[in-house]
Amino acid sequence: MRIVIARCSVDYIGRLKAHLPLATRLLIVKADGSVLVHSDGGSYKPLNWMSPPARLSAAPPDDTDAKAGIIDVWTVQSAKSDDRLVIRIHEHIHETSHDLGVDPGLVKDGVEADLQRLLAEQIHTLGDGYTLVRREYMTAIGPVDILARDADGSTVAIELKRRGDIDGVEQLTRYLELLNRNPLLAPVRGVFAAQQIKPQARVLAADRGIDCLTLDYDAMRGVDNSESRLF
Incomplete structure (x- = not known):
């Protein structure tokens, strides 16, 4: 799992369009290919996300984005549709990665x-x-x-x-x-x-x-x- 805290804007492009303006957010990239965008509120629910299967690619900004202060552009492309999540990063604040291994799943008590x-x-x-x-x-x-x-x-x-x-x-x-x-x-x-x-x-x-x-x-x-x- 890759965990990134960054100042970024986010655009979802596909059957629906949604825009998150520039702000500091938590980006989670999971081993299954999912990418989630979180704020410091809203409980467990992400502001936007891309479900697996999906492919994340990172590229340097073009001239227009670079002039706007963007240093990195993430494109998360769905493998099943034309939907994509575009994350434009203005500042990397923190990043860490961890291998969580295989989760044994939830064991319910009181079934x-x-x-x-x-x-x-x-x-x-x-x-x-x-x-x-x-x-x-x-x-x-x-x-x-x-x-x-x-x-x-x-x-x-x-x-x-x-x-x-x-x-x-x-x-x-x-x-x-x-x-x-x-x-x-x-x-x-x-x-x-x-x-x-x-x-x-x-x-x-x-x-x-x-x-x-x-x-x-x-x-x-x-x-x-x-x-x-x-x-």
């Missing part, structure tokens, strides 16, 4: 698989007397996240989401309709469990006789002790 594993291990979260039947209980329309039995021995189907919305309730409704056709399991009731449940989902779940359960992921994995909280 549905983690919630499923933790709730299966802590099935008592649902209430006293609950026992686990199995995770990923397969049906003809897909797997139910967790199948359990309550203290009375009745079957309970649990659908897990990180963020619970109406679609999740609809999904659980379809599972319940199918499971209740099985005389070995019926009657089967449902529990919709998530870290966050939208109000509309709660209303729909209540209308269909489905219980809602909000999961505290940090507490379940033992990094948050609710008894030590002041509030």
Whole structure:
């Protein structure tokens, strides 16, 4: 990755035209060919950019540009279209390059698989007397996240989401309709469990006789002790 701080103007030329007047900006040239133009505001979003595949070429200014104080002209040409980004540099303030290597990618914590594993291990979260039947209980329309039995021995189907919305309730409704056709399991009731449940989902779940359960992921994995909280 090449990082340049420079006083420059920027023109995007192609299907759309855009102009950034002369100012001090951060220019980022990535190994994948993308070039991004940032200011000291606007959060993470660049002011302008060229997506890969693209080719960057640098050339000395022509006589007109040189008289205007330009010392370097970058042209970033898209490989898929005629679009190009032209960066006219008036002053190089700082430049550095780093080889970042291959990024392993984002590893998400608290995904549905983690919630499923933790709730299966802590099935008592649902209430006293609950026992686990199995995770990923397969049906003809897909797997139910967790199948359990309550203290009375009745079957309970649990659908897990990180963020619970109406679609999740609809999904659980379809599972319940199918499971209740099985005389070995019926009657089967449902529990919709998530870290966050939208109000509309709660209303729909209540209308269909489905219980809602909000999961505290940090507490379940033992990094948050609710008894030590002041509030």
